Amino acid sequence: MARIIVVTSGKGGVGKTTSAAAISTGLALKGNRTVVIDFDVGLRNLDLIMGCERRVVYDLVNVIQGEAGLNQALIRDKRTENLHILPASQTRDKEALTLEGVEQVLEKLSEDYDYIVCDSPAGIERGAQLAMYFADEAIVVTNPEVSSVRDSDRILGLLASRTRRAEQGQDPVVERLLITRYNPDRVDSGDMLNLDDIQEILAIKLIGLIPESEAVLRASNSGVPVTHDEQSDAGQAYLDTVDRLLGEEKPLRFHQFEKKGFLSRIFGGGRR
Amino acid sequence: MKLLDFLKRERKKSASVAKERLQIIVAHQRSQRDQPDYMPMLERELLEVIRRYVEVDQDAINISLDSEDDCSILELNVTLPNRS
Ligand SMILES: Nc1ncnc2c1ncn2[C@@H]1O[C@H](COP(=O)(O)OP(=O)(O)OP(=O)(O)O)[C@@H](O)[C@H]1O
Numbered sequence A: 001m002a003r004i005i006v007v008t009s010g011k012g013g014v015g016k017t018t019s020a021a022a023i024s025t026g027l028a029l030k031g032n033r034t035v036v037i038d039f040d041v042g043l044r045n046l047d048l049i050m051g052c053e054r055r056v057v058y059d060l061v062n063v064i065q066g067e068a069g070l071n072q073a074l075i076r077d078k079r080t081e082n083l084h085i086l087p088a089s090q091t092r093d094k095e096a097l098t099l100e101g102v103e104q105v106l107e108k109l110s111e112d113y114d115y116i117v118c119d120s121p122a123g124i125e126r127g128a129q130l131a132m133y134f135a136d137e138a139i140v141v142t143n144p145e146v147s148s149v150r151d152s153d154r155i156l157g158l159l160a161s162r163t164r165r166a167e168q169g170q171d172p173v174v175e176r177l178l179i180t181r182y183n184p185d186r187v188d189s190g191d192m193l194n195l196d197d198i199q200e201i202l203a204i205k206l207i208g209l210i211p212e213s214e215a216v217l218r219a220s221n222s223g224v225p226v227t228h229d230e231q232s233d234a235g236q237a238y239l240d241t242v243d244r245l246l247g248e249e250k251p252l253r254f255h256q257f258e259k260k261g262f263l264s265r266i267f268g269g270g271r272r
Numbered sequence B: 001m002k003l004l005d006f007l008k009r010e011r012k013k014s015a016s017v018a019k020e021r022l023q024i025i026v027a028h029q030r031s032q033r034d035q036p037d038y039m040p041m042l043e044r045e046l047l048e049v050i051r052r053y054v055e056v057d058q059d060a061i062n063i064s065l066d067s068e069d070d071c072s073i074l075e076l077n078v079t080l081p082n083r084s
């Protein structure tokens, strides 16, 4: 039986796709058979971030509508063993997904994989609800910013009521907080919500903290998930996050303001 | 020294303002979370009825549903303006 993890947020553009790509890559690097599914029908992007956009033939909608088999639609990741991508449709709309269809796809995938990572679309409408419905675990991606935190709370409400686990009275979906685009300098100067405040407000367990990082743009430019950039702060932060998902204890990193030395202040130099 | 203190105190750090605002919003959202879907509509219609008799503001009406063991209690608070 696979563990189904939804990466969700409510608010758009906070780093769901970046995180889904990085975390699924990390899970696979650790030897877990992993598939990552793009639920953003009509606005697919995961294929770009994973660097497989030219190999997309069939997609999730084709499979659900019976136009292609699951194995025809799954794309094997070139860099990472154990990792497959199931892209979203670019031309259809969200109505093309059905609850039954999604359930069947997830059930089939459950036989062959250890982890199924679902990259949710933004919003709290049908697309987002379908992505979360069958989840065992939710990674709630939040930026240190008021509208993102408020939306995350809305998503927590949906996770507690509009999921299979909630509706069938099973154990609730495990909720985990992933703070992304964190800037310790701005937190230190009092212009950005700090991680304790966000945790206190949302009252769920922190699974990771990803700093604002130049490495993320570099990664998406080249279509290589940032997890492969092991030298980078964001890459290491995602690897830590994956270790925690797998049950390891890892101390938090990259959350403290480092006073810049004389030289780096002169030569600038952002975070790498 | 005085001037420095003044500059420092000059504006409240925006992050702590953000935190205070969020605490209020989230508490409100959570209080609505377990309510049945008809509550907002019920609230609007009740307001309409009251307005037929008294002129009250949108936020003069406060309605909440509490569940106890085997029954639910609908609590309705309406603040009426002073008669003048
Ligand atoms: N840690 C980070 N540091 C810097 N930039 C980041 C970070 N995380 C995400 N970004 C940038 O933020 C933008 C949005 O990221 P992403 O596409 O992952 O968000 P999303 O939540 O999936 O968006 P959508 O809601 O549209 O699906 C991208 O340009 C990405 O490069």
Ligand SMILES: [Mg+2]
Pocket: A016, A017, A018, A040, A045, A119, A120, A121
């Ligand atoms: Mg996305």
